[in-house]
Amino acid sequence: MKPDLSAQSVGLVTPQVAHFDTPFQLSNGATLDQHQLIFETYGELNASGTNAVLICHALSGSHHAAGIHDATEQRPGWWDLAIGPGKPIDTNRLFVVCSNNLGGCDGSTGPNTPMPGTSTPWGSQFPQPQVRDWVRSQKLLAEYLGISRWAAVVGGSLGGMQALQWAIDFPDWVEHCVALASAPGLTAQNIAFNEIARHAILSDPDFRGGNYLAQDALPVRGVALARMVGHLTYMSADGMSDRFGRELREESFSPDGDQERVFQVESYLRHQGARFSTRFDANTYVLMTRALDLFDLSEGYTNLTTALSRAEANFLLLSFSSDWRFAPQRSIEIRDALMAAGKAVTCANIQTDNGHDGFLLPHQTYERLLAEWMQRVGRS
Amino acid sequence: MINRLDLKTVLDWVPEGCSVLDLGCGDGAFLQRLCNDRHVIGVGVEIDADNLISAVQKGLDVIQEDINDGLNCFPNHRFDVVMLTHALQELTHPHIALARMVQIGKQAIVSFPNFGHWFCRMHLGFTGRMPMSRAMPRNWYDTPNIHFCTVRDFEALCLELEIDIIERATIAGSGQHLLAKIWPNLFATSAVYRICRSGQ
Numbered sequence: 001m002k003p004d005l006s007a008q009s010v011g012l013v014t015p016q017v018a019h020f021d022t023p024f025q026l027s028n029g030a031t032l033d034q035h036q037l038i039f040e041t042y043g044e045l046n047a048s049g050t051n052a053v054l055i056c057h058a059l060s061g062s063h064h065a066a067g068i069h070d071a072t073e074q075r076p077g078w079w080d081l082a083i084g085p086g087k088p089i090d091t092n093r094l095f096v097v098c099s100n101n102l103g104g105c106d107g108s109t110g111p112n113t114p115m116p117g118t119s120t121p122w123g124s125q126f127p128q129p130q131v132r133d134w135v136r137s138q139k140l141l142a143e144y145l146g147i148s149r150w151a152a153v154v155g156g157s158l159g160g161m162q163a164l165q166w167a168i169d170f171p172d173w174v175e176h177c178v179a180l181a182s183a184p185g186l187t188a189q190n191i192a193f194n195e196i197a198r199h200a201i202l203s204d205p206d207f208r209g210g211n212y213l214a215q216d217a218l219p220v221r222g223v224a225l226a227r228m229v230g231h232l233t234y235m236s237a238d239g240m241s242d243r244f245g246r247e248l249r250e251e252s253f254s255p256d257g258d259q260e261r262v263f264q265v266e267s268y269l270r271h272q273g274a275r276f277s278t279r280f281d282a283n284t285y286v287l288m289t290r291a292l293d294l295f296d297l298s299e300g301y302t303n304l305t306t307a308l309s310r311a312e313a314n315f316l317l318l319s320f321s322s323d324w325r326f327a328p329q330r331s332i333e334i335r336d337a338l339m340a341a342g343k344a345v346t347c348a349n350i351q352t353d354n355g356h357d358g359f360l361l362p363h364q365t366y367e368r369l370l371a372e373w374m375q376r377v378g379r380s
Numbered sequence: 381m382i383n384r385l386d387l388k389t390v391l392d393w394v395p396e397g398c399s400v401l402d403l404g405c406g407d408g409a410f411l412q413r414l415c416n417d418r419h420v421i422g423v424g425v426e427i428d429a430d431n432l433i434s435a436v437q438k439g440l441d442v443i444q445e446d447i448n449d450g451l452n453c454f455p456n457h458r459f460d461v462v463m464l465t466h467a468l469q470e471l472t473h474p475h476i477a478l479a480r481m482v483q484i485g486k487q488a489i490v491s492f493p494n495f496g497h498w499f500c501r502m503h504l505g506f507t508g509r510m511p512m513s514r515a516m517p518r519n520w521y522d523t524p525n526i527h528f529c530t531v532r533d534f535e536a537l538c539l540e541l542e543i544d545i546i547e548r549a550t551i552a553g554s555g556q557h558l559l560a561k562i563w564p565n566l567f568a569t570s571a572v573y574r575i576c577r578s579g580q
Contacts, residue, residue: 348444
């Protein structure tokens with residue numbers, strides 16, 4: 001894939017870093033005396049500050065949501081599909097902010113950054129953040145940027161959960177809330193998949209109890225396996241059949257038949273695993289999956305409806321028909337609670353073979369619907 | 381501009397500023413009209429994705445659901461008015477939908493084509509085949525209209541479901557004719573009802 005430098009790209013972007021020197025307490029009681037968030041912005045904040053949109057990333061996402069960092073970058077940001085001039089989240093009129101979550105591995109304070117006053121990475125010592133901690137830390141970032149209210153908070157999967165948490169925790173901050181392929185909490189099956197992923201990482205001898213960076217090791221096998229399992233659950237069976245079928249890799253085909261035969265799907269998963277294992281921090285993967293497991297939108301309330309009753313936002317919920325990781329039924333649970341709470345909500349199920357990854361992939365109906373709904377954002 | 385006569389009646393009947401659920405809202409044109417003219421707070425239900433996008437484009441909130449099995453997502457008394465215009469005959473279980481509509485809404489407004497109209501009777505009587513007309517152009521085997529009823533059928537069902545009829549308007553061809561008012565089951569091409577649960 002060539003970088004998109006067309007008129008619809010935000011083009012070259014430079015990440016920025018915000019430092020916070022006041023202690024930040026996490027839900028589990030731990031305190032970070034100081035921390036930093038890395039973020040990117042696209043478009044211009046208007047004078048009245050009414051056009052700011054926050055993008056929340058998913059499990060393996062980062063602050064790099066759109067555009068490219070330099071002319072040699074092969075892939076644009078993870079949601080370049082949706083963010084840019086004339087795109088559904090239109091940077092011609094919206095000011096878009098995306099930050100790397102606390103505990104992430106792309107430049108925000110996390111397991112791969114040094115502990116204060118040392119040169120040793122946090123490693124396994126980094127405290128477990130939860131979704132509502134990320135929301136609070138993003139509120140600090142908003143204030144740092146001079147934003148007092150989000151025209152919209154938008155996210156898919158884990159990012160969608162975060163957007164919903166925003167709407168509940170800071171109702172007067174969120175005018176519109178978009179949750180794509182999301183859920184009010186994980187199912188037992190979801191938690192089980194996360195546990196398999198964590199087990200793969202924790203049982204890699206190179207994990208070294210989480211202190212691999214200090215010991216100059218890297219648990220690439222564990223992380224690759226975790227990613228292979230995860231990636232598999234983001235695709236649908238039909239989508240995989242269409243894309244890979246039973247095709248073999250060309251070079252693996254031998255008339256003698258004694259050479260190893262490699263199916264395209266195997267090769268694909270190996271490639272995804274290998275690429276991810278050097279890009280993504282193992283401790284971050286463990287923290288992020290745990291944050292997912294712990295997430296419960298109704299926590300602290302009698303039920304989901306009372307939780308969502310607090311919100312003042314207008315909601316858009318989109319699910320993807322072949323998504324079995326965060327199935328359409330999960331979005332319906334949120335929808336019904338919002339409906340019972342008397343909130344304004346638009347909800348649709350996109351017909352696609354793209355599975356859970358549907359919110360990241362091109363799809364005409366999805367993109368049109370998102371674009372049309374986003375037209376109401378930032379108009380007040 | 382409203383071409384369908386039943387919708388003109390609905391527009392007259394919907395109170396100013398109320399909350400409205402439009403079942404099968406299509407492209408949202410009529411719901412948008414209600415929002416503009418009657419200042420209602422409208423929610424649409426629509427199954428077709430293209431229609432849904434058109435309705436969202438108009439600034440409406442729309443739930444993508446099948447009316448046949450999707451009405452349980454709305455809590456009781458959630459809306460002042462629940463509308464179902466010219467779609468009753470397309471439902472798998474019209475009686476279940478009707479019963480649910482008067483629970484979700486304090487009132488419901490329903491319109492449907494009257495199969496007891498003299499033209500239908502003549503057509504069936506003389507040709508011995510299922511009626512087809514400009515308003516009902518499809519053959520019996522591929523029509524979405526699977527549950528036709530007459531004015532008398534509908535009123536009997538209301539009685540059975542303990543639904544009160546608050547108001548009835550009848551439409552004949554291009555307007556509200558006197559004959560349709562006197563003998564609706566024979567002369568009304570379609571009928572519009574305002575209903576609620578008994579004892580409301």
